[in-house]
Structures are given as structure tokens and as C-alpha cells.
Amino acid sequence: MTESTLETSGREGLDEQGTTNSAVPPRSSRGHRFTSYDVEAFEVPGGREEDWRFTPMKRLRGLHDGSAAATGSLSVEVTGDSSARVETVGREDERLGRAGAPADRVAAQSWCSFSEATVVTVPKDTRASEPITVTVHGPGEGATAYGHLQVRAEPLSDATVVLDYRGSGVIGDNVELIVEDSARLSVVTIHDFADDATQVSSEHASLGKDAVFRHFAATLGGDLVRVNTKVSFTDRGGDAEVLGVYFTDSGQHQEHRLLMDHAQPNCRSNVTYKGALQGDSARSVWIGDVLIQAAAEGTDTFELNRNLVLTEGARADSVPNLEIETGEIAGAGHASAIGRFDDDQLFYLQARGIPYDQARRLVVRGFFGEILQKITVDEVRERLEAAIDKELAAVGE
Amino acid sequence: MATLEIKDLHADVVTEEESKEILTGVNLTVRSGETHAFMGPNGSGKSTLAYAVAGHPKYTVTSGSVLLDGEDVLEMSVDERARAGLFLAMQYPVEVPGVSMSNFLRSAATATRGEAPQIRHWVKEVKQAMSNLEIDESFSERSVNEGFSGGEKKRHEILQLDLLNPKFAILDETDSGLDVDALRVVSDGINRYRQNGDRGVLLITHYTRILKHVQPDYVHVFVGGQVVESGGPELADELEESGYVRFTNKKEAAAQS
Numbered sequence: 001m002t003e004s005t006l007e008t009s010g011r012e013g014l015d016e017q018g019t020t021n022s023a024v025p026p027r028s029s030r031g032h033r034f035t036s037y038d039v040e041a042f043e044v045p046g047g048r049e050e051d052w053r054f055t056p057m058k059r060l061r062g063l064h065d066g067s068a069a070a071t072g073s074l075s076v077e078v079t080g081d082s083s084a085r086v087e088t089v090g091r092e093d094e095r096l097g098r099a100g101a102p103a104d105r106v107a108a109q110s111w112c113s114f115s116e117a118t119v120v121t122v123p124k125d126t127r128a129s130e131p132i133t134v135t136v137h138g139p140g141e142g143a144t145a146y147g148h149l150q151v152r153a154e155p156l157s158d159a160t161v162v163l164d165y166r167g168s169g170v171i172g173d174n175v176e177l178i179v180e181d182s183a184r185l186s187v188v189t190i191h192d193f194a195d196d197a198t199q200v201s202s203e204h205a206s207l208g209k210d211a212v213f214r215h216f217a218a219t220l221g222g223d224l225v226r227v228n229t230k231v232s233f234t235d236r237g238g239d240a241e242v243l244g245v246y247f248t249d250s251g252q253h254q255e256h257r258l259l260m261d262h263a264q265p266n267c268r269s270n271v272t273y274k275g276a277l278q279g280d281s282a283r284s285v286w287i288g289d290v291l292i293q294a295a296a297e298g299t300d301t302f303e304l305n306r307n308l309v310l311t312e313g314a315r316a317d318s319v320p321n322l323e324i325e326t327g328e329i330a331g332a333g334h335a336s337a338i339g340r341f342d343d344d345q346l347f348y349l350q351a352r353g354i355p356y357d358q359a360r361r362l363v364v365r366g367f368f369g370e371i372l373q374k375i376t377v378d379e380v381r382e383r384l385e386a387a388i389d390k391e392l393a394a395v396g397e
Numbered sequence: 398m399a400t401l402e403i404k405d406l407h408a409d410v411v412t413e414e415e416s417k418e419i420l421t422g423v424n425l426t427v428r429s430g431e432t433h434a435f436m437g438p439n440g441s442g443k444s445t446l447a448y449a450v451a452g453h454p455k456y457t458v459t460s461g462s463v464l465l466d467g468e469d470v471l472e473m474s475v476d477e478r479a480r481a482g483l484f485l486a487m488q489y490p491v492e493v494p495g496v497s498m499s500n501f502l503r504s505a506a507t508a509t510r511g512e513a514p515q516i517r518h519w520v521k522e523v524k525q526a527m528s529n530l531e532i533d534e535s536f537s538e539r540s541v542n543e544g545f546s547g548g549e550k551k552r553h554e555i556l557q558l559d560l561l562n563p564k565f566a567i568l569d570e571t572d573s574g575l576d577v578d579a580l581r582v583v584s585d586g587i588n589r590y591r592q593n594g595d596r597g598v599l600l601i602t603h604y605t606r607i608l609k610h611v612q613p614d615y616v617h618v619f620v621g622g623q624v625v626e627s628g629g630p631e632l633a634d635e636l637e638e639s640g641y642v643r644f645t646n647k648k649e650a651a652a653q654s
């Protein structure tokens with residue numbers, strides 16, 4: 001595949017201004033972030049800020065400036081393995097907010113605006129043999145809703161959760177994913193909205209001692225989808241694999257911002273996102289931040305983003321960023337590439353008689369194949385494969 | 398009995414900056430049952446000819462024609478050409494990550510044969526073809542050409558030749574980069590294909606060593622984007638001994654007059 005790295009900004013070395021508890025983030029650090037549960041603690045972003053410079057602010061529909069009042073609600077349905085405890089709780093529930101505080105104004109707005117939260121608990125020592133599916137429907141076209149979900153895997157438990165977003169409207173939400181000591185939690189998040197939808201979602205994953213966290217994000221639909229995923233290690237031995245695919249069509253803006261915050265020794269993180277883009281003004285943004293704090297000796301981390309631009313007029317931005325504050329790491333690396341659809345690959349397949357459309361499908365499936373294989377829930381994997389085939393057929397040059 | 402006719406073919410390579418004429422009037426006719434060896438210095442345009450006939454988008458034919466049994470090949474898309482019976486074993490086979498060799502072979506066979514081969518029969522057929530070429534079975538599950546060594550890629554080109562059994566095969570330096578044993582294995586593969594009956598081969602090579610295994614009926618010398626001399630197998634021996642000097646001079650002299 002012909003690849004050219006468009007933008008990489010891996011700064012490897014000591015971030016001198018970064019300190020763990022700074023209330024105000026030093027300007028040069030993207031890893032150390034200001035956080036607050038108070039929406040007014042954040043200024044209304046104008047669009048030039050580092051955090052917002054890729055986002056078309058108008059299409060946030062007021063989620064960022066306080067003008068988007070809740071006019072509807074999300075419908076949340078939980079099905080699947082019965083060993084999990086499912087509760088709908090009010091704002092006052094003390095468990096909420098444990099995984100981390102909002103790091104931008106929209107996340108804080110969502111935190112201040114939701115009225116009900118869903119809490120899914122996988123009890124201690126429990127192994128859920130079936131996936132637990134949380135289906136979230138948007139409030140409908142023209143309406144705005146705020147949501148909050150917490151999934152907590154208690155010590156030594158093991159579960160898979162599918163978080164399936166569908167429907168229309170404007171959605172701001174926070175998702176807490178808490179993996180306690182020696183628990184294992186796999187989460188597949190599917191953002192499969194209707195064309196009008198706007199979603200700004202902040203995911204806060206918090207890993208205990210020897211916790212294993214597997215995350216797979218698939219973003220397909222929506223007018224604008226922006227997902228922040230932060231993984232915090234609260235003790236030694238945490239292991240996070242954070243994967244994602246996106247298929248960005250004409251007119252869509254899909255933005256994934258990752259932060260692996262290594263504050264503890266001997267943890268591992270592996271981030272791999274792959275995206276394909278097609279059609280006029282299809283736009284994807286991938287920001288991969290990794291922060292290895294001074295205490296995080298023995299960290300092993302790698303992040304990778306690959307983009308396949310299928311047609312003219314589509315644009316992908318990819319910015320990996322590594323901040324390392326200790327010399328004692330096991331390994332740290334990143335790679336990022338934006339490749340054009342490869343004429344030589346198509347030619348090779350066609351030269352063996354395979355028709356153009358089928359050749360194109362094979363190449364794109366091949367591009368996503370390896371990463372899709374990591375989804376252990378068969379229905380979800382098949383659904384995503386079918387969705388990608390459908391996207392490809394839609395263009396049908 | 399089939400015929401591949403290349404008449405006064407001119408073609409440009411199109412790069413981002415410019416387009417440059419590489420083929421300057423190629424004339425060549427290959428009939429089924431014949432093997433033609435094609436030799437010429439680096440950069441003379443041998444691969445360009447192969448690609449132009451196969452329809453690679455980087456090369457534009459500016460004039461001339463290519464006919465397969467009288468049908469205009471240049472009017473066909475790349476895959477139509479392959480289904481019409483043309484095959485190109487590439488000098489640098491392309492890696493296609495994420496597409497398994499077995500999926501690829503089956504898709505190709507389905508396309509060129511017009512129907513999906515029966516699964517049980519097909520599995521046996523592939524197994525046999527792989528063992529003929531001394532290719533380990535584990536390659537079926539690997540991505541097309543990805544991480545294959547140079548020699549492994551060449552063996553797989555001949556594997557495809559064997560399974561797709563086209564009317565005409567252009568083999569672009571299939572012998573380059575092969576050790577002696579691999580050369581014998583690959584040559585045997587080409588010969589098995591030739592024995593299928595009415596099959597035509599255009600064998601592009603720099604070395605006579607493959608011609609000892611795969612005997613050509615004709616040898617052509619290709620310089621400056623055209624055939625400058627044609628003869629029998631003895632021409633290859635002359636090239637081996639004296640190089641291309643006589644022909645490059647001839648070409649220059651012709652250009653000056």
C-alpha cells in the first residue's frame with residue numbers, strides 16, 4: 001500500500017512542564033489535562049483550541065456553548081447475560097463519576113445535564129458467558145438528550161458488553177468503564193446513527209490492578225461523531241487494548257481522540273484504529289495521545305492509525321503524540337499512515353480476472369480484516385463486515 | 398488455435414509530472430503452441446509492454462493495436478482481458494494485505510472459469526498444483542504475496558498460471574532471483590502449462606539459463622521500446638556471449654539516419 005505519513009508529532013522525551021497534579025494544564029502537554037465536573041470551569045471553545053481545532057463547531061449543535069437544552073431523552077435497553085445487575089439511577093447516586101472527571105466542556109455539560117444514569121454491574125467472581133448488550137436510541141431528529149452510563153466489572157469478573165448507539169438527534173454523554181482488580185472487561189461500542197445525528201461522547205476507562213480491558217469502537221453513521229476515550233491505570237499490571245474502525249462517508253465528520261494515561265508501573269496499552277473514507281468532504285480525525293508519567297516504569301505501549309482514502313475529496317487527519325517522563329520503559333512507539341487506494345493492488349486482482357467491484361471489496365475487507373477478527377462477538381463482527389460491504393456498494397463508481 | 402497480435406504499439410508511461418513514450422512501435426505475433434523469448438537491456442521497455450498488454454492504468458497506449466483472436470484487447474478492462482485469456486506473471490508481484498491466498502485463488506478461478514469451481518475438486522486441484530511447485534500448504538492462509546521472499550512470489554505467479562490456464566502468458570522475468578532448484582521447479586511449471594495444449598508464451602528474461610529448461614521457438618531482441626531483431630534460439634546464445642552492443646548501436650545508427 002502506498003503510504004505517506006501526513007502528520008506525526010511523536011515527541012519522545014521529558015515533558016518538563018508536566019506535573020501530575022497541576023490544576024492548569026501546561027500548554028505544551030496534551031497528556032496532563034485539566035478536568036472538572038463544573039461546566040463553567042471550562043471556557044466556551046471557539047474552535048481554535050488544540051482540543052477543538054479539527055471539529056466543525058457549528059455542527060456541534062450547541063453542545064459546547066450551553067445553548068443545547070435537553071429537549072428529549074435517550075432510550076436505553078439492556079439485554080443479554082442475566083448475571084449482570086442493571087439499574088437506572090438518579091444523578092445523586094454516589095457511584096457515578098468515579099472513573100474520571102470531564103476533560104472538556106461538552107463532557108462537563110453532559111455530566112451536568114443528564115437526569116438518569118444506567119449502571120451495569122458485573123458481580124465479583126462472575127463470568128458472563130453471553131454478551132450484555134446496551135442499546136441506546138437517540139432522542140429523535142431535532143431533539144437533544146444527555147446520557148450517562150457506567151459499566152463496572154467487579155474484581156475477578158469477566159464480561160463482554162456491546163454498546164449499540166442508534167437513531168437520530170443530538171447526544172452528549174459520558175461512559176464510565178471501570179475494570180476492578182483482576183477483572184476482564186471487553187467493550188464493543190458501535191456508533192451506527194442515522195445521517196442527521198450528532199454525538200459527542202466521552203469514555204472514561206479506569207483499570208485496577210492486573211485488570212484487562214479490551215475496547216473496540218466502530219463508527220459508521222452520524223453527521224458528526226466525536227468520541228474521547230481515556231484509559232487511566234490506577235494500579236500495576238493493567239492491560240488495555242483499544243481498537244477501532246471507522247468508515248467515513250460523504251459529508252460525515254468522525255473524530256476519535258484517545259488518551260492512554262500511564263501513571264502506574266508495568267502497564268501495557270495497545271491502540272490500533274483503522275479508517276476508510278470515501279466521498280466528498282468525508283472527514284476523519286484521529287488523535288492518539290500517550291502519556292507515560294514519571295512513576296510509570298516498565299510501561300509498554302504502542303499506537304497505530306491507518307487510513308485508506310478511497311476517493312478524491314475525502315480527508316483524514318492523524319496525529320499520534322507520545323509524552324514520556326521516565327527513562328525506564330519497556331517500549332513505546334507509534335505509527336500513523338494515510339494511504340490512497342492502491343492502484344497496483346486493484347490491478348493485480350483484476351489482472352487475474354476478478355471484476356473491479358469485487359477487487360475493491362477484497363482490498364478494503366483485507367484492510368479491515370485483521371482488526372475485525374479481534375471482535376469476539378460473532379454477530380457484531382458480521383454486522384460490521386456487512387456494513388462495510390454496504391458502504392462500498394453505495395458508491396459503486 | 399489462438400493468436401495474439403501486437404501491431405505498431407506505442408505507449409507512454411504517465412507519471413504525476415509528465416508522460417514519456419516508452420514503447421515506440423512494437424510488432425509481434427504469438428500463436429498458440431509457440432514460445433517467444435524476449436530479451437533486452439534494462440529500461441528498454443519490456444515490462445512496459447507486458448503492462449500495456451495487460452492494461453495497467455499507468456500506461457497509455459497512444460497508437461497501434463493488440464488483438465486476441467481478432468478481438469480488440471485495448472478496448473477491454475483489465476479483468477476482461479484476463480477473462481479473455483491473457484495472463485501476466487509480474488516481475489514484481491503485488492502484496493495485498495488481508496486477502497488470503499486461498500480466497501484470492503478461488504476468486505480468480507471463479508472469475509476466469511465463469512463459475513465457482515466445485516469445492517472438493519478445487520481443494521484437490523490447488524493442493525496438487527502447490528505440491529508440484531513445492532509450495533508449502535501454509536501459504537494458503539497467508540495474505541497474497543505479503544512477506545513472501547522473491548522466489549516464493551515467483552512460484553506463486555506460476556501457481557496462478559497453472560490454475561488459471563490462460564490462452565497466452567506473458568512471463569516477466571519469472572526466472573530472476575531464483576536459485577537453481579527453484580529455477581527447475583518453476584521451469585517445470587511453465588512446461589506443464591505449455592503441455593496443456595494450445596498455449597502461447599512470451600518469456601521475458603535476461604538469462605539463457607531458463608531457456609535451457611524452457612526452449613523457445615523464437616528469440617526477440619528488444620531495444621528502445623521496439624523489437625530490433627528476431628531469430629531462433631541461437632540468437633539467445635549470441636546475446637549471452639556478446640551482449641546487446643551490436644543492437645544498441647544498430648538502434649542508434651537507425652535513429653541518426
Ligand SMILES: Nc1ncnc2c1ncn2[C@@H]1O[C@H](COP(=O)(O)OP(=O)(O)OP(=O)(O)O)[C@@H](O)[C@H]1O
Nearest residue numbers: 410412419437438439440441442443444445446455
Ligand atoms: N511507473 C513509471 N514511472 C516512471 N518511469 C517508468 C515507469 N514505468 C516505467 N518507466 C520507465 O520506462 C522505462 C522502461 O521501463 P521498463 O520497466 O519497461 O523496462 P524493462 O525493459 O522491463 O527493464 P528491466 O530489464 O530492468 O526490468 C524505464 O526508463 C523506466 O524508468
Ligand SMILES: [Mg+2]
Nearest residue numbers: 443444445488
Ligand atoms: Mg522489467
